[in-house]
Amino acid sequence: MKFSGARPATASQEAERLSRVIFHYAARIGSEADPDKLLQLNADMARDLVQADRCSIWLRDSSSGELWTKIAHGLPEIRIAEWHGLVGACIAANEAIVVNDTSKDSRFNEVVDRSSGYITQSVLILPLRSHEGDVIGALQVLNKPGGFQDSDVKLLAFAASFSASALVAQKLRQEAEAARLLFHELEIARDVQQRLFPPHPPLIRGLDIAAYCRPANLVGGDYYDFLYRPDSELWFTVGDVSGKGVSAAVLMASLQASLRTQLNGRPSSAADIVSDLNQAVCSLLGQERYSTLFCARLNPFNWTLTYVNAGHIYPRLLRSTGTLDLLDRGGFPVGLIDSADYEQADIRLESGDLLACFSDGITEARNSRGEMWEEDDIDKILRDNRHKNSTEILGKLIEAADDYMGAAEQADDITIVLLRVL
Secondary structure: OOOOOOOOOOHHHHHHHHHHHHHHHHHHHHHOOOHHHHHHHHHHHHHHHOOOOEEEEEEEEOOOOEEEEEEEOOOOOOEEEOOOHHHHHHHHHOOOEEEOOHHHOOOOOOHHHHHHOOOOOOEEEEEEEOOOOOEEEEEEEEOOOOOOOHHHHHHHHHHHHHHHHHHHHHHHHHHHHHHHHHHHHHHHHHHHHHHHOOOOOOOEOOEEEEEEEEOOOOOOOEEEEEEEEOOOEEEEEEEEEOOOHHHHHHHHHHHHHHHHHHHHOOOOOHHHHHHHHHHHHHHHHOOOOOEEEEEEEEEOOOOEEEEEEEOOOOOEEEOOOOOEEEOOOEEOOEOOOOOOOOOOEEEEOOOOOEEEEEOHHHHOOEOOOOOEOOHHHHHHHHHHOOOOOHHHHHHHHHHHHHHHHOOOOOOOOEEEEEEEEO
């Protein structure tokens, strides 16, 4: 239904006409759930409120620097440069513009008329503002018989406000849907990532093992892995990819796959494994990402541990005597320097020794005041509980870390691998 014609002769007739227009659209707008149809109704109502010929709703496209028509009566989508034409002038000035003779206004853009064949004689444009006051677009009505008046500007302010609210609500719905889909994809990624971790530590006579990883987000960049050959050795790794989230998780999965490929090839040197991995990461990523890594081989027959520490938090070797050794031999993080050399070290484990490997989610845990957890407190937990089994010690560490963080958000992934010689 389109309300048009000459302006009524009396104020009462005009009031009656406006009432009919508002009544006609109010029920339809109130019951319309489709966002695009709702905007179309807003445009139709704006046109009919001021008895114009056409209405269009313009939006800003910041990515392309253009203005485009979300709704345009009688025309397909139109795109123009952001600050061009009367619409651009309205958005730039953030104020209404009334032009009743477009041939006398240099700001008028004739390109659209030339391409469409439509003749624009008079224009009224109002900025569309978000609830925060930001200009998100413009509402434009064209060609009112006799020209637009100040009363039309006031009348269309209602329709412009309604259109802006509808646009903002539509954007929020779209963002909410995008967030829902992203969350669903992250949940899938989390499930896939969890399957990359060993389902349980290997069972080795004389060795008690426990492992744990809790990402700060749905997916993370920490990892650990075990590869056990009953006839020879246990290889295990603990790593921490720089950054968090999906990109860190992708690199984490790639590193783990590469390490498993090398370890399945029965390597003889831990230093060679880390060196080859470093070259591969540098050639692929060009130092954009890196990972700290602790890679070790344990001979379960003579309890000799051969390890390389590539920039990782120093694992603690708590001896049965109560002394504490830090395993610090190795080199730079993997992927940081393509020419890095790595050094491996051998150390003999004894009955009662406890090896504790962490990521910095443990050593750099912070409370609500931003204070970092003291490493001496971590070492004390290890000493106080060294006679317990690995699973119990791991539980004590997680409980203490959570107690220290309190209400503070977990800022980084938390990973712990414990090996205790019986």
